[in-house]
């Protein structure tokens with residue numbers, strides 16, 4: 001899919017920067033696949049009319065989301081707690097007093113959130129196209145259908161289950177270029193008083209922290225309250241609350257209802273004012289972001305080159321999807337990073353997308369600590385710092401790149 005019109009409002013858009021040729025962020029591969037690896041040019045644009053930050057080219061959805069999907073939500077304990085809390089909040093506050101409510105979650109992955117609805121005996125349905133992670137959800141007692149959510153899927157759900165009281169999505173709305181079909185589906189699926197709650201990495205944080213690794217094939221959008229509100233407004237809906245989250249290096253949780261059904265919170269109005277003050281519609285804002293990305297790339301490369309010259313051992317900590325953008329944009333190879341350690345079995349023994357750095361089991365990191373670990377999973381840094389006291393105690397140091405490139 002390639003476009004030069006805004007996926008949200010159809011206005012013409014043009015790219016303000018390219019992150020160069022990029023492979024599939026989760027496309028970990030074996031050597032026999034190296035010569036047919038897929039690449040696309042990762043150009044980004046921000047729409048001056050509606051504020052939507054977006055990719056201008058994205059691989060087909062089946063290329064990314066299939067039975068070999070490598071991201072299992074349950075690999076982080078922090079995220080497990082985050083989604084347990086959200087599930088409880090929804091059950092206790094949003095669904096409270098509703099007779100036999102129905103919760104629908106798209107992109108439920110391994111059931112990290114819906115399993116709590118299942119446990120509590122609340123009617124729910126997960127829609128998850130990646131069959132391998134959907135199978136794990138099923139084994140966790142979650143009612144799940146393995147397909148892509150869109151308008152047709154919404155109609156099928158209504159026929160089988162009736163309308164929903166709450167529509168949930170975490171780190172998936174920003175993956176879907178065909179947003180109009182999704183919102184038409186939501187409009188049909190949701191009861192008149194129903195609410196949409198979704199969260200995704202937040203554009204404001206990406207701009208502030210230069211966390212450009214949030215941009216990768218799956219993330220076709222980086223949302224803001226402004227752009228989400230503009231998008232839903234076309235369908236008679238509005239954002240009535242917005243709550244910042246610490247997850248994924250800075251996310252926003254959006255609460256959406258049919259227009260006028262719920263009072264707008266002060267928080268959402270304040271967030272929109274902040275976005276105005278940041279000039280999120282202005283090309284100058286993205287020009288600055290581009291310069292910041294280039295500086296971040298140059299700084300990281302020079303630290304790694306220096307360590308290489310000194311003969312230091314550097315490994316990558318966690319083969320995150322985000323790391324694919326860093327590695328390929330900065331041109332990092334096995335000259336800079338000996339291997340990447342990751343706890344996900346499906347990634348181990350494979351090679352990183354694009355630059356083919358070996359991905360090894362976590363035990364390889366523990367067996368012989370490197371001098372430096374480049375922390376690709378900085379969004380889980382609290383959890384990781386607590387776990388890696390031994391590495392640090394033996395003089396191991398971290399290389400960070402968000403919000404600034406530094407050794408610590």
Ligand code: SAH
Pocket residue numbers: 065066069071073079106107108109112127128129130133147148149150169170171172175176
């Ligand atoms: N909600 C989980 C998983 C996020 S990963 C979490 O926050 O950890 C995104 C998930 O969305 C993947 O499992 C992918 O298969 C799924 N997905 C992608 N497009 C989708 C669509 N159109 N409908 C439903 N799920 C989709």
Ligand code: TMP
Pocket residue numbers: 075076077317318319320321322341342343344347362377379380383384
């Ligand atoms: P995420 O940043 O997209 O959530 O991806 C997390 C990846 O990081 C996943 O591949 C598992 C890996 N990981 C580790 O290897 N060690 C850890 O301690 C944590 C928290 C994650």
Ligand code: ZN
Pocket residue numbers: 006007008009010011047048049050051052
């Ligand atoms: Zn637009």
